[in-house]
Amino acid sequence: xxxxxxxxxxxxxxxxVPQMRREVESLQYQLAINREKSSITVTELVKWIEGCVCEDxxxxxxxxxxxxWVEKGKCVIL
Amino acid sequence: xAADSLSRxxxxxxxxxxSFMKPSxxxxxxxxxxxSECKLCRFITDTGFIPSSLIxxxxxxxxxxxxxxxxxxxxxxxxDTTLQEAVASITVVGRVxxxxxxTLRGHLAKIYAMHWGADANSKLCVSASQDGKLIVxxxxxxxxxxxxPLKSSWVMTCAYAPSGNLVACGGLDxxxxxxxxxxxxxxxxxxRELAAHTGYxxxxxxxxxxxxxxxxxxxxxxxxxxxxxxxxxxxxxxQGDCMSLAVSPDFNFFISGACDFTAKLWDIREGQCRQTFxxxxxxxxxxxxxxxxxxxxxxxxxxxxxxxxxxxxxxxITYQDSGIMCGVTSLAPSLSGRLLLAGYDDFNVNIWDAxxxxxxxxxxxxxxxxxxxxxxxxGMACCTGSWxxxxxxxx
Numbered sequence: 001x002x003x004x005x006x007x008x009x010x011x012x013x014x015x016x017v018p019q020m021r022r023e024v025e026s027l028q029y030q031l032a033i034n035r036e037k038s039s040i041t042v043t044e045l046v047k048w049i050e051g052c053v054c055e056d057x058x059x060x061x062x063x064x065x066x067x068x069w070v071e072k073g074k075c076v077i078l
Numbered sequence: 079x080a081a082d083s084l085s086r087x088x089x090x091x092x093x094x095x096x097s098f099m100k101p102s103x104x105x106x107x108x109x110x111x112x113x114s115e116c117k118l119c120r121f122i123t124d125t126g127f128i129p130s131s132l133i134x135x136x137x138x139x140x141x142x143x144x145x146x147x148x149x150x151x152x153x154x155x156x157x158d159t160t161l162q163e164a165v166a167s168i169t170v171v172g173r174v175x176x177x178x179x180x181t182l183r184g185h186l187a188k189i190y191a192m193h194w195g196a197d198a199n200s201k202l203c204v205s206a207s208q209d210g211k212l213i214v215x216x217x218x219x220x221x222x223x224x225x226x227p228l229k230s231s232w233v234m235t236c237a238y239a240p241s242g243n244l245v246a247c248g249g250l251d252x253x254x255x256x257x258x259x260x261x262x263x264x265x266x267x268x269x270r271e272l273a274a275h276t277g278y279x280x281x282x283x284x285x286x287x288x289x290x291x292x293x294x295x296x297x298x299x300x301x302x303x304x305x306x307x308x309x310x311x312x313x314x315x316x317q318g319d320c321m322s323l324a325v326s327p328d329f330n331f332f333i334s335g336a337c338d339f340t341a342k343l344w345d346i347r348e349g350q351c352r353q354t355f356x357x358x359x360x361x362x363x364x365x366x367x368x369x370x371x372x373x374x375x376x377x378x379x380x381x382x383x384x385x386x387x388x389x390x391x392x393x394x395i396t397y398q399d400s401g402i403m404c405g406v407t408s409l410a411p412s413l414s415g416r417l418l419l420a421g422y423d424d425f426n427v428n429i430w431d432a433x434x435x436x437x438x439x440x441x442x443x444x445x446x447x448x449x450x451x452x453x454x455x456x457g458m459a460c461c462t463g464s465w466x467x468x469x470x471x472x473x
Contacts, residue, residue, distance in 0.1 A: 022314075023315070026315055026350070026351055029350055029351070029352075030351060030352060030353055030354060031152060033352055033353060033391065035152060035153065035155070035156045035389070035390055035391045036156065036389045036390055037156045037158050037390065038156055038157050038158050038159045038160070038387065038390045038392060039158045039159045040389075041372070041387050041389040041390040042159055042160070042161055042164045042387060042390070042394065043159075043164055044372075045368075045370070045372060045373060045387065046161075046164050046165060046168070046433060048370050048372075048415075049414055049415045049416050049432070049433060050168075050416075052369070052413065052414035052415065052416070053414045053416050055413065055414065055457075056412050056413045056414035056416060056417070056457055057413065057456070057457050057458045057473070058174060058176075058412045058413070058417055058457065058460075058473070059171060059174075059412070059414065059416060059417065063458070064458070064473065067179070067458070067473060068201065068218050068458070069179035069180055069217070069218060069458075069459055069471055069473060070179060
């Protein structure tokens with residue numbers, strides 16, 4: 001556990017203590033969030049992606065058969 | 079920053095603290111002080127709090143920084159696997175080849191931003207160019223549904239409301255202008271001008287027809303009430319220009335990427351920053367949510383993209399290649415998230431296998447920097463916008 005502060009005295013005058021206080025409070029808040037284990041989150045992320053691949057038009061050529069951006073005939077009706 | 083990259087100095091400014099300084103050319107002008115001269119140390123000891131503190135070097139002041147090991151320890155504690163381990167048995171996707179299906183011509187200057195409409199059926203998208211125009215395109219017919227002249231041509235961002243009723247844009251005018259596409263008399267007019275930012279508008283995204291979030295060069299993001307034109311919430315915390323933002327699929331959170339090299343996850347209703355992600359070595363220009371809302375992708379001037387896991391609060395992987403030395407300008411995941419499309423300063427879009435971190439395709443066709451990219455709501459097409467003044471539709 002380390003707390004570090006290093007500064008130059010000429011900079012101290014520019015320090016906005018209320019601002020630093022807000023920053024430290026934000027850090028306390030961020031530190032306190034609940035973190036789940038990677039073994040669960042990463043596995044679930046990978047599973048989710050793999051499950052969606054078949055619905056991904058960029059990866060499933062079947063879904064691109066009816067491609068609205070490809071002209072079907074030589075003429076386009078405007 | 080690892081502890082071993084720091085050299086320990088001789089005196090401790092405050093009790094129960096060890097002190098380090100990162101080697102830098104400016105080290106000579108920094109010196110110890112303590113007691114009444116040390117406002118920061120007094121604050122720390124007065125509160126009795128030895129903080130986890132800022133992990134990153136304070137970018138605007140290399141002499142002043144706080145380093146905390148506690149947050150790193152908390153992240154390490156849940157890191158019981160890596161993405162590489164989890165995908166070891168998965169094969170890389172095959173080569174992805176896409177063709178330009180349409181070229182949207184009409185802008186007369188660099189295109190800075192584009193955004194697809196949320197309605198998968200309409201295939202409409204909006205683009206913004208420094209020719210001073212916002213154009214709504216029918217991407218299939220390539221017709222211009224609306225060509226909106228802007229008061230200020232220095233536009234940097236545009237957005238399409240999920241309803242399809244409104245579009246927004248902004249830039250060096252420091253304002254976010256909202257336009258009603260479905261006005262009674264058929265003309266598109268400015269509905270609201272959201273002014274309060276003290277820096278350029280880098281990005282904006284609608285939550286609904288009544289709320290929009292903006293990011294700015296003034297280092298803040300703001301949630302606006304469009305009806306009243308007022309700021310509902312100011313999200314402050316970034317130490318550098320905010321360059322990009324993205325809203326979570328459930329509309330409860332948004333993420334911002336900034337020139338302080340970090341990405342922040344914000345709780346929209348609480349108004350707080352929940353998580354901060356570092357690791358990039360330069361400005362983050364582009365940011366996006368993974369389709370399931372549980373991960374974040376960033377693109378940076380350091381030529382890499384990164385994937386961050388929100389639930390485990392970890393950086394998962396970096397998308398980089400020794401052959402890529404230019405900055406990432408824009409990015410978008412495919413519908414499943416398996417592919418990551420990223421636009422670069424070298425005029426190309428690289429397609430990455432997001433799980434295996436390998437390049438599986440390239441979209442080459444623009445004659446200048448690719449400034450923006452988006453995947454349509456149904457995942458069927460990708461649109462790129464460039465400084466060459468054209469938009470291209472690919473699939």
